[in-house]
Amino acid sequence: MINLQVRCEDGTIAVRAKHGVVWGPELAHLDQSVFPMLGHLLPYADTVFNSRQVTTLLAEVPRLPPGVVTDEFSRELLDLGRTVLDGQHLYLWFLGD
Template identity: 45%
Template sequence: MQVRGDLGDIVARTRAGVEWTEAFADLDPAAFPMLSALIPYGDAMFNQRQVPLLLAELGRLPDACGGAWVAQAREMCQVVLNGPHRYLWFLGD
């Protein structure tokens, strides 16, 4: 995960990634529209208006989908919210 500015400059980064399990693949897209945007091999970007929705989804994520990445995603969301023109990127393989 990375937080980038408008020009692609990296503001913050973490090495943790989403743990792709069967439970994660089975999330209902209607209940988790932000997290449903993530795929293992592609990139996904969330802007400052989407990050609060993503945080809400992370707060109700089933335990089977959790892991160290969730706490780090929350931290990256706060970095996005604490400055202008920032975007949270999930980077696929």
């Protein structure tokens, strides 16, 4: 399971997602040339995106094929991404198991 958080520059958790995403073949085999941000997620490691990267990430979410992530996770990902963009010194963290 990969969970999602927004953290401040000092590592303080600002927001936690209620839904995570299960690592599966659909997510593991995303074409990195089409999904450069989501295609770099790892199941057992943390991945951190800054606000510039989040802009690219948010453009990827609506283009995901059905079944890669749940609708709930997709909505929270978009909401937390917007939180990063609306704030200062915030980062979007994907937390692998």
